[in-house]
Amino acid sequence: MWSYLRGGRLVLLLLLLLQLASQSAALVQPLVVNRILDALQSGGSLRSPVVLMAAAALSSILLSMVAKYALERFGHRVIFGVRQNLASCILRCRVPDLERCSAGDTLSRFASDTAVLQGALSSAVVNGVAAPLVLVVACVLMSTIDVLMLLVVLGMLLLAGVADWLCWNRLYRMTGQLQDQLGRMTGALQRILVSFRTVKAFATEDREERVLRGYAEAAYRTGTRAARIEAAADGIAKVSIELVFLVTLVLGIVRVSAGALTVPELVGFLLYVVYLRGPISIFAGAASVLSAGLAAIRRIEQLRSLPAESNGTEPVIPPGMYRPGWGSTPLLSGVRLDRAGFTYGDKQVLTDVTFHAQRGLTLLVGPSGAGKTTVLNLIERFHEVERGSILLDGVDIRQYPRQHLRRKIAYVEQDAALLGDTLRAALLYGAPDAGTTDVMATLQAVDLCEWIDSLPEGLDTPVGERGITMSGGQRQRIAIARALLRQADVLILDEATSQLDGRTERKLFRTIVAEARARTVIAVTHRLDVARDAQQVVVLDRGRVHAVGRHHELLRTSELYQQLAAGMAEKPVPRHPTTV
Ligand SMILES: Nc1ncnc2c1ncn2[C@@H]1O[C@H](COP(=O)(O)OP(=O)(O)OP(=O)(O)O)[C@@H](O)[C@H]1O
Known part of the structure; x- marks a missing residue:
């Protein structure tokens, strides 16, 4: 995956920082809520915390818009490079090697797999790296409120993370299988389109329809299984965060009653737990897009690894013995x-x-x-x-x-x-x-x-x-x-x-x-x-x-x-x- 980002790593770092800045702006909000509640309890002025709150919300929205656009643009730029490179590999590979590949499957790798990869590179890489970093920052801020409650939160998230990881592993295999099946389906359709008259002349529409339906059905089944796993992973992430909220609430009430925590601190902590929903579901989503991206990379790499025609055949002909371009001088000896x-x-x-x-x-x-x-x-x-x-x-x-x-x-x-x-x-x-x-x-x-x-x-x-x-x-x-x-x-x-x-x-x-x-x-x-x-x-x-x-x-x-x-x-x- 990293080799695909060569030449764009600096841009990627900037994007990551932008993404972090947009999410950090949102992280300030629970702290400000804490200050508003304190001000309410002590009868202090609400003006500056409210202005701060509005500024944090606005900058978070603006930064996230810019980050989204920049991320998409970056993904398109990387894929433009991948497609250029792939086109060059295809055109330079040896005739028998390419003729062994199904034309439809090659088309599918060139058009669809690169599009899947674009999603993986833009959203998954940046969000997949940004979300855990934001989680770390949130945890640090939560630790300033209550370390015990943070440890409980982390323990529960760890368990959910292991369950999710098992799901993503299966998802990776499944999306690879799905992309192979789609490639075979495109190959079959391409064969039919090229020989359309033959299909008509032999009246084999029904048979070919069955063949296409077979491929489409296989893709449908794999897609459904993948969707089930994706939903399970998403569910695990969501259930875990809801459970974390409930457990934190109960534990927080106990700690407030014991005098170990104030009410504004509990509210601030709970707001962080609510806030964690975003990065956790982004991370879960990024993992599934990343699985598809890795499977796409495997298929793109298979095409890229076809040896080039000119490999190992350096011209050894003496200078002047051949004329570049097409010439008009007759051949001497045919x-x-x-x-x-x-x-x-x-x-x-x-x-x-x-x-x-x-x-x-x-x-x-x-x-x-x-x-x-x-x-x-x-x-x-x-x-x-x-x-x-x-x-x-x-x-x-x-x-x-x-x-x-x-x-x-x-x-x-x-x-x-x-x-x-x-x-x-x-x-x-x-x-x-x-x-x-x-x-x-x-x-x-x-x-x-x-x-x-x-x-x-x-x-x-x-x-x-x-x-x-x-x-x-x-x-x-x-x-x-x-x-x-x-x-x-x-x-x-x-x-x-x-x-x-x-x-x-x-x-x-x-x-x-x-x-x-x-x-x-x-x-x-x-x-x-x-x-x-x-x-x-x-x-x-x-x-x-x-x-x-x-x-x-x-x-x-x-x-x-x-x-x-x-x-x-x-x-x-x-x-x-x-x-x-
Ligand atoms: N890509 C290939 N892989 C394996 N065998 C091949 C391949 N292409 C041709 N052959 C085999 O090589 C032999 C010669 O094929 P070729 O196409 O050169 O014959 P040809 O004299 O041009 O035939 P025709 O007049 O029918 O076009 C045939 O037995 C054919 O089955």
Whole structure:
């Protein structure tokens, strides 16, 4: 918890002092009441104690207002920092690590857990520290009136404190459980929202409703149990203070009768006991908010502890070997995979993959699950090659600073999402400085000019949730245009044209190859209509290179390729000798 307050500890101390000042002003009141009663008994002037009383009440109210505002503001500031740091951690963590996390649960940690933490940091930390301090001050003042009665009060509060502590311990576990359940519920809802059409098409609304209800019910049960414990802790605090009042009253009357205490002293002491209600219930409340805050910290820390991508990979490439930013100079020697190997867990996915993609188009084909996307992931360094190497421009890709490597590559993934509010923003996502001429030329290349001209707002048409609805093919063409605009040395397309018809796809590929004459294009496709235009075709089968060659050669030499061309190789076929 303290590490979250780093940089704000001085402010926290000031807030604590402010909180103490506001509560101390209230502490003066019983003393003043004592003086008023004395004055009444002795027939002295009431003016100055009454003015003092009003001043103490007013300053207590004013200080508590300022303290409340300052506390809230402080909490928001700390959480702003936590969210910034969390955003940075999320964006910098490794692709496989983040993909293992549920997106909904990550959202819940980022938005809800940080909000819970804000409550804990602002109210619980300051009130949790201020309330006991105020209690101590009150006890010191009470000791000036009657030590015996104070000892009785303390003994009873101690017993109540132990009972409350047991409750808070359970509450901490319960709130952690509740936040995990809420995270799972958000995850389930997020999955449904992303696949809403599938849910509708399969008419599984009832089943999904049951799933959501299950999570909501689990959260409800845990929340109810937590509320019971919270109420019990609150009840213990309140009952203890009422009992303390009654016992003090009885004991006080006995002591007044015995002449050990005066009536004004008894009234003053009882007022302190009444006053203790505030700090005790604040402390009890702070403890429950703190339990939730600690549970939130555990979940936030799990996200923050995901290792960053760049950990331990300092660039060792000689200066001048790479150009920062996306360049326009053609690659000298393209992308070369040399006996590259990779496993997912203990599953061998790629073995000794060797091919050289030079300028022009290299097609990567093969049956489903052959490892085509994995090859692209290795080139992008979403995963690290485990055996062999991948060279870009003759340099091992592990020697490039990761961001520079990725600036050299424009990647269009399967079902690429568009990021940006408008079509223009979506297009310029990877190349914010691209000029209008480049944008128009690229739109021409992907055959989108006519469609965009037909839109009333043209390139400024909103996209996204409430914006324009596009066909799958239009979306894919925007994604390709976005990648082309980046003018990167290498263009990687992972089934990026799967939603276009064969004729449009062929036309688009011809344009891409013409556009990228000086660059290397590596494209995964299941349709071989475009293979004639490719410089080479690499056939992958069960993680190995089955054959490499031009379309017409492979049609003669590779049975697997013939099957792929005929659209028959849905499943892996018996292994054939490798032709590299
Ligand atoms: N994140 C992952 N964790 C574990 N195994 C994976 C993961 N991603 C892919 N695989 C497995 O690795 C193998 C290769 O997958 P990959 O996606 O590279 O094949 P592909 O040739 O691109 O398939 P497709 O043509 O169907 O897209 C498959 O058996 C797949 O089940």
